[in-house]
Amino acid sequence: MSRLERATAFVSKPRIRNLWTLIVIVFFLAFVITPTLFVLTYAFTNWDLIQTEVIQDPEMMSQIWTAIANSFEIAAIVTLIDILVGLPMAWILVRKKFRGKELLDTLIDMPLAVPTAALGFSAAIFWGITPADLTNPLGLKIVSSPFLLIILLHIIFSYPYMVRSLSAILEQIDQTFETAGQTLGASKLTAVRTITLPLFRAGLVTGIILCFARSLSETGGTVAALATVANTDFNTAPTLIDSLKSTPALAFTSIVLIILALVLLVVVAIVVKKLHIPFRKVWPRPEKILSRGLAPRLKDATSVLFLVFIVLIPSFFVFTFVFTSSPSTTTDWSQFGQSLVNSFLIAGVVTVIDLAMGIPLALYIAKNRSKWLPETLDILVNVPLIVPTVALGFSLKLFWTGGTPVSGPFAIFLVMLAHIAFTYPLMVRNVTGAVEEIDPTYEETARTLGAKPIQGFKRVLFPMIKASILAGAIMAFTRSLGETGATRAVSTTVLTAPNYIVNLIKLENDYYAAALACIILIIISYALMLALRYITRRRKGVS
């Protein structure tokens, strides 16, 4: 027996495998779930502090409630708009055949490649009324309300998520249903409204939650946009957490945010299931008129124009900035270099840990369905996706340090842990999904042919889920690279690239350097996204 064979035999022993599963579960609970939700315990242990410092301070309370209300209003409006403009776009992508569809498909994902801090800056100089030293002759300068500006910004990065979720559902719905409706005398619009839309329901929940959670969590872009238009008193919950100093106030805001987000998750799930899209009432004439001729064309044109003018141009508007303004001489580029190194280091370490700890958990969940523990883990894995990342970052800091300010290598270490918490679910979700699609008999066949479990995994399962693992890894990497909220909640001094950009705008007003940094970050992230698309494409092609 060679050493490798002996090692294989060793790790294939049931006891060793169980031990490893145990370690992974403990890791998940101790490093992901508990720190994410730890802040909730603060309400029990330090209620008197919250009482005296927050609840009895009317000014503080009004600031917190206003910020939270802003966040939820913005998220709700953004989600609603995304659904309304996302549905026609999903239809175009899934049901229509036309030249240039590939291009449209790529364009939709473009904003995903831009880190939100860069998006915030870009959108603000496009829409917003900016201070005099930020004169960009090409900017529209029409939006003075910070509320509206943040809505416009959040639409940009949530739109691709919504369109993708809606298209994914639509692809699952057999077009024959719609056609059948038409053969029964329904106009196109009637058929869509009474047949296809009701079938959307369950899947709509995913889109809404993803979109809502993203908007609720967004920090970097919002801070950058508000700083760019020199607004100081408008806050969303994440920007408030970003600026608050008092631990009880931070804890209180985080707790409220987490609880509301979780409640919302449940409410949305229930409401959408119960929601009765009326299919007994029809308006044959108006719906017929809207089904043919000008109306559908107008609708398609609007969808494309929305994509171009509301989503794409504001995303990449930052590129015009470097041509229309002059470079500042005081920028310390070595800092930017260092921030890039830090960002990549953090994202790299986070991804490796996600891989090592995520794959075993995904396998455990996927292969032990219908037992209570894996089922529970499966639900818990989603929690960090819904908890706003600033609240997550703060909670995690509270868990590891008790809330004292951190700096230096330890701060970087904590930032890594925070990034693991919200990227870990991405990895687990990707791999679980892939494993569940595979017929388990493959691996069983390998086992009947004498393969040890670990060999079964390596030779049979791994090659089939390799692409999903890679996709999960790249997703985790890009999310970590673009994250601002969680990083700043742990420490505003940790120099990651998005953090550096936010500081340039907010503290130093060095817009030229910020724009340049944004562009470099966009290019790097875009390269990563292309790699992701290439890999997922190939996966589709193979299966």
Place this chain on the structure above:
Amino acid sequence: MPEVSLSHITMRFGKVVAVDEVDLTIADGEYVTILGPSGCGKTTLIRVVAGILEPTQGEVRINGKSMRGVPIEERDLGYVFQNIALFPHMTVKANAAYGPTVKDLPMEEREQVAKKYLEMVKLLDKMSMFPSELCGGEQQKASLARALATGAKLLLLDEPLSALDARVRVDLRYELRRIAKSLGLTVVHVTHDQEEAMSVSDRIVVMRAGGIVESGTPEQLYTRPRDVFTANFIGETNLLEGWVKQRLPGKSTIELRDNSLIEVENCDPQVGEAVVVSVRPEFVFPFTDGLLSRIEYLTYMGTYWRVSSRSQSNDMVEFDVPSIEGKLYHPGQEVYLMFNRNAAVVYPRPKEGVTEAVKLE
């Protein structure tokens, strides 16, 4: 009074020509099946009739009215999909009431119409169930009721029975024809199952590779198919190649490849022309002389035995013998075979060869 006429219908998908220059007229009240192997363009053809596809070329007329530019929902026809396509979020009754609903008829009338057709397909007791709670046959009936409830007099059926068990399939055939005739419907029924086509149709249209081969009553197509492809596709037949040796009214002689002679009643080709003779196994008999053939194997078919033998020219010749005579035959045995003279059909030998001409593609 629906009468459907198709002229020069061609449908291309990129380079694929799915339907090629089809001309066809279907009379009011006629039950027509379009029969052909899979991939020959049947679905494409009725989708063109329904307006789901706009033909690349040609014109569909319903009741003499051109359907160019007329959307599906205004063609006033019922369509039953191959995959049934009942709306999963509605009960059977709501499904059946969908047609009246989208016409915005009053509530009571929707209900009444839905119930009338559910009763016709004997599904009234299942009307509060959801489609997923029904078995295949019931689902198909529900989808038929739904199509009928629109009040359309033209019914298009795309392989309506193919998803069902053999037994249910046979029962539903008769139901389909009974209902169509009682409502005076014009039906275009697409299928690849020749037995199904034979049992329901007034007329069968045989399709192959995007074109129509021929059409006729089931009996015509079974006994006197005009094309060797039809002879092979509908029912089973022996195809034997040879030459016309002698041609007289009511009695011609064909010399087969092993030089044996057979007599046929009708023969269109001229003396000396290369031909192929089609004769069904039930019209081949063992006799004291005729075509010498060696038995290879026997297959028990219940009411009869199918005996498969090979002639000296290496052609497979099959014939049927009654069940009780099965023990008279065994593999290796040599028999002389005779053909029923008026059941044999003679075709000019196709230029591309017989195998090619009957290939299903």
